[in-house]
Amino acid sequence: MWEESATSAAFCMAMVEKAAQVDKNTPLLSVRELLVRFKLGDGLAAALSRGPSYLKAVDEVSFDVGRGEVLGLVGESGSGKTTIGKAILRLYEPQSGSIVVNGVDITRMGDRALKHYRRDLQMVFQDPLSSLNPRHTVRTSLRTPLLLHKICPSSEVEQRIDEALTRAGLSPVFKPRYPHELSGGQLQRVAIARALTMSPGLVVADEPVSKLDVSVRAQILNLFKDLQAKFGISIIFITHDLRVARYLCHRIGVMYFGKLVEIASVEELFTAPKHPYTKALLGTLGAEGENLDGAQVAGEAFNPAADTTGCRYYARCPMRVDHCKTAHPPTETIKPGHDIACYEWRRS
Amino acid sequence: MATLATLKGLGRELRHNRVALGGFAITSFVLVAIVIGPSFSPYDPTLMDFTAILQPPSWAHPFGTNSFGIDVLTRVLYGARNSFMISFAGVSLGAIVGTLIGMTSAYMGKLFDAVAMRLVDLLFAFPIFVLALMLMLILGFGVQNVIVAIALVYIPNFARMARNTTMVVKSEPYVQAAQVMGQPRLRIMVREILPNIAAPLFVQFTVGLAFAIIIEAGLSFIGLGVQPPTPSLGVMMADGKDYFHRGPWVLTLTGLALMFAILGLNLLGDGLRDLLDPRLRRRSAA
Numbered sequence: 001m002w003e004e005s006a007t008s009a010a011f012c013m014a015m016v017e018k019a020a021q022v023d024k025n026t027p028l029l030s031v032r033e034l035l036v037r038f039k040l041g042d043g044l045a046a047a048l049s050r051g052p053s054y055l056k057a058v059d060e061v062s063f064d065v066g067r068g069e070v071l072g073l074v075g076e077s078g079s080g081k082t083t084i085g086k087a088i089l090r091l092y093e094p095q096s097g098s099i100v101v102n103g104v105d106i107t108r109m110g111d112r113a114l115k116h117y118r119r120d121l122q123m124v125f126q127d128p129l130s131s132l133n134p135r136h137t138v139r140t141s142l143r144t145p146l147l148l149h150k151i152c153p154s155s156e157v158e159q160r161i162d163e164a165l166t167r168a169g170l171s172p173v174f175k176p177r178y179p180h181e182l183s184g185g186q187l188q189r190v191a192i193a194r195a196l197t198m199s200p201g202l203v204v205a206d207e208p209v210s211k212l213d214v215s216v217r218a219q220i221l222n223l224f225k226d227l228q229a230k231f232g233i234s235i236i237f238i239t240h241d242l243r244v245a246r247y248l249c250h251r252i253g254v255m256y257f258g259k260l261v262e263i264a265s266v267e268e269l270f271t272a273p274k275h276p277y278t279k280a281l282l283g284t285l286g287a288e289g290e291n292l293d294g295a296q297v298a299g300e301a302f303n304p305a306a307d308t309t310g311c312r313y314y315a316r317c318p319m320r321v322d323h324c325k326t327a328h329p330p331t332e333t334i335k336p337g338h339d340i341a342c343y344e345w346r347r348s
Numbered sequence: 349m350a351t352l353a354t355l356k357g358l359g360r361e362l363r364h365n366r367v368a369l370g371g372f373a374i375t376s377f378v379l380v381a382i383v384i385g386p387s388f389s390p391y392d393p394t395l396m397d398f399t400a401i402l403q404p405p406s407w408a409h410p411f412g413t414n415s416f417g418i419d420v421l422t423r424v425l426y427g428a429r430n431s432f433m434i435s436f437a438g439v440s441l442g443a444i445v446g447t448l449i450g451m452t453s454a455y456m457g458k459l460f461d462a463v464a465m466r467l468v469d470l471l472f473a474f475p476i477f478v479l480a481l482m483l484m485l486i487l488g489f490g491v492q493n494v495i496v497a498i499a500l501v502y503i504p505n506f507a508r509m510a511r512n513t514t515m516v517v518k519s520e521p522y523v524q525a526a527q528v529m530g531q532p533r534l535r536i537m538v539r540e541i542l543p544n545i546a547a548p549l550f551v552q553f554t555v556g557l558a559f560a561i562i563i564e565a566g567l568s569f570i571g572l573g574v575q576p577p578t579p580s581l582g583v584m585m586a587d588g589k590d591y592f593h594r595g596p597w598v599l600t601l602t603g604l605a606l607m608f609a610i611l612g613l614n615l616l617g618d619g620l621r622d623l624l625d626p627r628l629r630r631r632s633a634a
Contacts, residue, residue: 089528111533118530131521135543144539145529194525 075255128187185216368619374612438498446506454514558613
């Protein structure tokens with residue numbers, strides 16, 4: 001036990017030194033050619049056919065997240081945005097590519113070594129009720145990370161829990177409550193408080209407001225905005241609601257069936273979108289003012305299991321040319337901070 | 349803390365569920381009877397009294413006496429205590445080992461899962477009593493081996509149930525949150541998953557206890573379990589069947605006592621299953 005804490009102390013020292021060496025200008029998180037695939041079908045049937053087939057949920061995606069930056073990932077359901085978030089946190093094992101945090105490659109790190117980097121990467125889930133253990137009180141849920149990472153001496157734990165709750169806009173009277181006794185908005189505040197107890201550098205927020213009542217959405221979004229401004233944390237904000245992304249994010253990445261098709265600053269993306277899919281998405285915002293989840297983007301969808309060559313957006317694209325059928329377009333940087341994967345962007 | 353709140357809630361629900369309440373009442377009565385009953389009895393469960401052979405039920409001997417002149421009620425109380433303890437030990441052992449295998453299987457997956465689950469299937473393929481019988485013949489007679497046999501009979505049940513429920517709970521966001529936090533695997537299994545799969549396992553335990561008593565009685569009845577003169581319900585019934593025409597109360601009343609205890613446990617198990625299943629609970633509340 002003692003030995004373990006001694007080695008972990010040494011580890012932390014090493015981490016601090018490493019962090020000090022890292023230049024302030026290098027990104028906090030660097031994702032390079034990340035590929036996550038899932039096996040489709042399992043067992044005998046798959047074995048008897050031509051071997052297992054795979055679905056590339058995230059297909060060679062690269063992006064950076066700077067310090068204190070909020071990156072939005074938008075796209076339809078099934079476009080792979082949640083998978084990216086969970087792969088960064090190593091909840092899914094990436095097939096290839098790399099995830100570099102503060103200059104340390106964590107892509108293939110084992111559980112024990114990874115524990116020291118876990119603090120730096122936290123997640124807020126979509127459904128606040130199921131992201132808290134129904135058998136644990138709010139106090140237990142918040143105490144666990146404090147004790148696990150020895151963030152403070154045990155005498156200060158209660159005080160830290162109170163602070164964390166207050167920071168997230170909740171009264172400490174909620175400490176002895178169980179999750180089913182709280183409302184969705186309150187639960188999401190607890191989940192945010194839990195993520196923040198570890199003072200992470202990066203929080204992955206996976207649609208944190210989509211399951212909440214419209215009336216509390218704005219409150220939680222403002223909480224994210226305030227906390228981000230106050231503590232300078234980086235956030236990867238996954239959403240299918242472009243208006244939410246515009247309100248909160250500095251940069252936005254647009255996903256389409258596992259590919260990152262365009263990434264640019266909010267102003268750039270909303271004023272001068274280049275990718276035909278981004279344009280279609282922005283088009284849906286206008287008249288009806290509805291978000292893009294579902295079939296508002298007209299046309300035949302890409303079949304991720306069958307089609308493997310050509311641009312993912314080919315079937316729906318209004319600007320397609322024959323060349324688009326041969327291979328998915330490579331990512332080009334058309335302006336500093338504005339990347340796009342389209343052969344024909346100059347025509348738009 | 350969590351268990352206390354759950355128990356409090358259970359107590360409240362229990363009052364509205366007649367099946368569970370009946371089962372709870374019978375089981376409590378049986379438990380009290382076998383724990384403190386024997387010390388109130390003026391008779392010894394093994395001491396023979398040849399002046400009082402095969403007496404029919406009377407005020408002095410409510411269940412009559414057997415062919416050795418021993419008070420049947422006293423023997424039923426001691427016997428039920430033995431049967432209950434053996435079953436409890438057996439099912440507990442089966443529950444612990446089975447749950448451990450099931451949870452590990454679900455959490456580790458891959459090779460461990462494949463091997464463990466095929467072994468479980470193998471045990472499942474035998475009818476329960478035949479399996480218990482076979483194990484007794486392999487292990488030899490005696491109390492300890494009855495416990496081991498009962499445990500082996502119940503390992504597959506608990507393993508399969510623990511595996512299936514763990515599979516469901518494993519993908520819950522709160523387990524992923526624990527992973528993201530950096531909690532070690534063992535800790536996640538014990539602290540995050542186990543409390544959430546405990547309810548169905550508890551029901552299985554109660555129902556299992558009832559059937560384990562039948563297994564124990566059955567094995568002792570055919571002479572493979574508890575050996576006379578140690579009292580056990582099975583031993584007594586085997587003894588009673590030999591002179592059923594002269595003293596039918598020995599077999600009948602012992603059998604009824606066994607039935608009563610098992611009825612209580614089964615009702616309790618059924619009632620608990622209804623109470624702990626949120627879908628059924630909502631219906632009964634309406």
